[in-house]
Amino acid sequence: MSNQQPQQPGWGQQPTQPGWGPQPPAPKKSTGKIIGFGCLGIIVLFVLIGIIAAIATSGDDSKKDSPPTKEPAASAPAETKKPEEPKKEEPAKKEPVTVAAKKVAFKKSILAQNDNYTSVQVTITNNGKDEIDVNPLYVTITDTDGRKHTAELGMDEDQLDTVKLAPGENVMGTITGKGKFDAKYVTYTDGLIGDSVRGNVS
Structure with a gap:
């Protein structure tokens, strides 16, 4: 048997065993490419999310910007105007003297010889500031034919008194006139020569 000795590496040869000189360059892995594609994917994902969010918010903003559609309000009831209070009429200025008259039956006194008389009941009121004189002779009766009748004194039991009001x-x-007639109004004159006041006979 031939004894073969293991071949020793020559001086020009590079050792094949590990640790003996520079190692052959390892094949480069595509790690950088993977990381780049991963980052790019994440960026694209964020961009897509941003676009979707922008579209969503723009839709909301468009809703906000557009004026809200108002539902037709129910027709409000017409304002009811308060009824105006009737204007208070100022009381008519009272005359200094007022006369009221009405028809009454003649009441024959002991001085009357017959019933051929007409009597009118008269109320005279002093609304003025001064005293006035009242006397049957200051009152006359005018009938419906326009004839004036002076007072016949003492003929009626209820004759108007002579007083100062x-x-x-x-x-x-009462004021009594001679004869039968239809009395229309009476006229009172303060002191015969003063102002005359008329009162219709009711």
């Missing part, structure tokens, strides 16, 4: 006072009594 203070402000705010009144007096009532």
Whole structure:
């Protein structure tokens, strides 16, 4: 048997065993490419999410920007106007003297010889500030034919008294004319020559 000795590496040869000189370059892995594609994918994903979010928010903004559609409000009831209070009429200025008259039956006194008389009940009121004189002779009766009748004194039991009326006072009594007639109004004159006041006979 031939004894073969293991071949020793020559001086020009590179050792094949590990640790003996520079190693052959390892094949380069595509790690950088993988990382690049991974980052690119993440960026694209974020961009897509941003676009979707922008579209969603723009849709909301468009809803916000557009004026809200108002539902037709129910027709409000027409305002009811408060009824205007009737204007208070100022009381008519009272005359200094007022006269009221009405028809009454003639009441024959002991002085009357017959019933051929017509009597009218008269109420005279002093609304003025001064005292006035009242006397049957200051009152006349005018009938529906326009004839004037003076008072016949003492013929009626309820004849108007002769008095002085203070402000705010009144007096009532009858004025009697001779004959039968239909009385229309009476006229009172303060002191015969003063102002005349008429009162219709009711």
